[in-house]
Amino acid sequence: MQVTETLNEGLKRAYKLMLTAQELDDKVNEKLAEAKPEIEMKGFRKGKVPMPLLKKQFGERLMGEAMQETIDGAMTKHFEESGDRPALQPEVKMTNEDWKEGDDVHVELSYEKLPEIPEVDLASVSLERMVAKADAAAVDEALNSLAESAQDFKAREEGAAAQDGDQVVFDFVGKVDGEAFEGGAAEDYPLVLGSGQFIPGFEEQLTGVKAGEEKDVTVSFPEDYQAENLAGKEAVFACTVKEVKEPVAAVVDDEMAKKFGAEDLAGLKGQIAERLEAEYAGAARAVLKRGLLDKLDDLVTFELPPSLVDAEAKQIAHQLWHEENPEVHDHDHGSVETTDEHIKLAERRVRLGLLLAELGQKAKVEVTDAEMTQAIMNQARQYPGQERQFFEFVQQNAQMQQQLRAPIFEDKVVDYICELATVTEKEVSKDDLQKAVEAMEDDD
The missing domain is CATH 1.10.3120.10 (Trigger factor, C-terminal domain)
Incomplete structure (x- = not known):
């Protein structure tokens, strides 16, 4: 195969590759000769099919394979001999698109090669590692954060109103159009006001409730609510408040440490x-x-x-x-x-x-x-x-x-x-x- 350089500018390279019709034909014959011992055809013993008949039967299919293998081989050889390493996948284009059997094959190869990287004296590099x-103080700060995350709740004084951040323990039954719905009821449910556990508007209406109080909470389910039968509908929750508790940070002691596996x-x-x-x-x-x-x-x-x-x-x-x-x-x-x-x-x-x-x-x-x-x-x-x-x-x-x-x-x-x-x-x-x-x- 003939290889002619057409561009050598900076890192850009381009070449014209020409595979002659004779080289292509020789490659096809080579592939047929390799396959011949294993080929059987009607009227011929295995391995005895004449080459002209094999070429007529399989030549067209092998032509494409031979062409691809020869071009790939030429590219591999070029990169091995030149030492070039393409930065990205090389562009390969057949220029005589009207090619027919018996014609030479003309291909253009272009790519950008990776540059030569200069040597670096790494021993001359000085760096500073911060320790x-x-x-x-940092440990105590982290301990206090753990204590807050491990907070508990204790009952507020009798008659105290629930505040944002308090835990309200209550029973509730939800109804839509006067009918209770699945998943809309619970007993002794501990809800921290402001946690966003319930649908928008629910927790805000429990702010100010007291232990022993009964309250109806009216809310509308979001239009995109996962339960389609409830999406966008108004619901009334009959709530019975049992306890109102205030948050208490965990005591930083051995017992708290054990809760965290120490x-x-x-x-x-x-x-x-x-x-x-x-x-x-x-x-x-x-x-x-x-x-x-x-x-x-x-x-x-x-x-x-x-x-x-x-x-x-x-x-x-x-x-x-x-x-x-x-x-x-x-x-x-x-x-x-x-x-x-x-x-x-x-x-x-x-x-x-x-x-x-x-x-x-x-x-x-x-x-x-x-x-x-x-x-x-x-x-x-x-x-x-x-x-x-x-x-x-x-x-x-x-x-x-x-x-x-x-x-x-x-x-x-x-x-x-x-x-x-x-x-x-x-x-x-x-x-x-x-x-x-x-x-x-x-x-x-």
Whole structure:
């Protein structure tokens, strides 16, 4: 096959490939010869069918296969010899669309190649890792939050009126058009006023009730209520209030600690400190990673494939548009224009993505099956009851697999770089760490 270069401009490459009619015919004959020993036809023993008859019977079908295999082989050979790695799927187009048997085949091949990534002296990179400890004040703050979440209720004084946040224990029977309906009655039901457990307007009408009081609550079911027989209809609930209780925060002691799985209060404090410091470490890692990426972005400069930058800029613009228009959940909207800001951010992402990929490849960084399984499991938890379907979806979707694999690979490359770089630790307060995180997010 003849290969002629037609474009060599920056990272753009284009070639003309010509497969002669004789080469194609030879390839078809080669395939027929390979298959001949296993072919049987009426009037001929197995493997004894004459080649002209085989060619008449199977030649047309094999012609397409031979053409595709030869072109694919020529492309593979070209990339092996040139060392080019296409940034995106190469564009392959047959130019003589009126081709007929006996004609040469003319094909155009075009692509953008990935650039040569310059060497980076990772040992010269200096980074600072922030270290924050969980002090007593932070642990006590978390303890108090736990106490609020573990709140109990105690009876108010006799004759006290229910307030927002109180728990009202009551019996009720709901009726629509004077008829009780299924699921509209209960006894000794504990309802926290303001919790939004009941349909709109219900809880507000119980504000001010007292123990022993009877009250009719009139509400209308929403038009989109799940029970169609009740949707949009007015209902009257006959309520009998039995108790009115006020919220009481749990006492921070050994007994509360046991409710959260600790042996005693000291043990719970230790667990809280560990959890807080794990959160701080996660935040500090994010700041460290951002600092590393900023330094790498300053250290390296190389030409970027325009197609990758354009695709990334469009994705960024589309994502930001949806963040600014959260009410639109589908993609049935007009085109989103990319700005210079989108392009600048896209260039940074593409540059760092290519650099990290190169460093990871040279260091033989790999994402293990166990790491992928864990990532899929973590993602599947967002779809309770549909975990199996999610697993099957990921198994059948290469793009989704890549979306899950990419951040794991990136984090492992970051770890690899940090092992070679000079990393010093700096002890900071929780507030200083928080400010660093906020500053990082403001720059995004």
